[in-house]
Amino acid sequence: MDRQFGVWPLRALPAVLEQVIWPDGSSAGRKMFAVLDAAKFFDLPLLLAKEGLQHRCLFSGAALEDWGDVAPWLVELSPGSDLLRNLMTRSEQSHHLWDLRPGVFIYGDVSLEDLWRHLRRFTQVRAPQGGKLFFRFWDADTLSLHMRGICEDAHWLHAFGTIGDKPLTFMTTQTESVVLFAVSPRMCGTRTKTPEQLPNPVLALMRQERWARFQRRLIQLLQAQHPQEVAGISDADLNELSNQGYARGFRIEKANFNYVLSAALCQRTGDDLTGFARSIPDWHHLTELDRSYELLKVSKARVGDVS
Known part of the structure; x- marks a missing residue:
């Protein structure tokens, strides 16, 4: 009305x-x-x-x-x-x-x-x-x-x-x-x-909606805080990177954010994010969040080397 x-x-x-x-x-x-x-x-x-x-x-x-x-x-x-x-x-x-x-x-x-x-x-x-x-x-x-x-x-x-x-x-x-x-x-x-x-279909829908809300916030934060790093990457592609990170075990929101930012940096340098992961010492003993920070650290260093 x-x-x-x-x-x-x-x-x-x-x-x-x-x-x-x-x-x-x-x-x-x-x-x-x-x-x-x-x-x-x-x-x-x-x-x-x-x-x-x-x-x-x-x-x-x-x-x-x-x-x-x-x-x-x-x-x-x-x-x-x-x-x-x-x-x-x-x-x-x-x-x-x-x-x-x-x-x-x-x-x-x-x-x-x-x-x-x-x-x-x-x-x-x-x-x-x-x-x-x-x-x-x-x-x-x-x-x-x-x-x-x-x-x-x-x-x-x-x-x-x-x-x-x-x-x-x-x-x-x-x-x-x-x-x-x-x-x-x-x-x-x-x-x-x-x-x-609650029945499983409801729980599944709630998880999907919660993740979709996170991804909307993720895109807003990346574009506001790291405009140069994500320039030229569409919202759909950022969502896909987020889903890729989820599939690779980065399911804590901050860890997923770090993964997407790392992946965006790798797109700028043409590097393979998976290769970075293999190069990090004690990778399998690190927590999910620590892995994301290590990836981000290596990705940022690589951008500095290239530039």
Whole structure:
């Protein structure tokens, strides 16, 4: 939504989206909720209280006391609420929140209390290496990856996407659009045990996304800090060098950065980076990070020799 100059009453949602969420009218039983990240607001609980909207933190007890100001909060959004309108509006004004992407949306024929109990089952999951970790499904990118990863996993779709005989629809915002993930009513049924660990397809997508984000930062840093060294090398080629480094064991971000910079220097001198590795003493006894620094040292020395 824009600032809607000359429109009254102001709309909280685009008409086409309102028709999707409330096809039979907003009084027909289906409700819209948001799970908002308090870390992206100044005093979110106070804002929700001032709006007069039903809300509840997904953390409780000591976790709520310690982390309430950066925790996920569930809020029921009324069709004409100022908060819903601000969440869906983009402008330079600080209270318009579209670009902030502060949470995700859920709608279905359920109560806030039932949805709160349901979502609390998933705030933590078992890590692949053991122990517990927070599953930040209230982050738009994380939820999108999760829903893509479980699209063919009936157990997870049922456990996460339904409450009794009520299917849920999840919505995330992108730069210029929204994405809807509607769980089929066929997934509904008797409640089953909450899955303890995210399925492998979701973990794989998250690893891919995390690495893609790193590579975007990598290119920005290289071009800002070492413009001469990477001049003439395309973004795609820098990504390929990063992937090459990953395949060769440089998977720590700083080690991968050093590898790509070393490879860029070798392209300038026409040297073989693999040959440099063979020339470094005790190569096989060095850590991944130490290897990357040694490669960078040799590559820089070679550039100095050539020049």
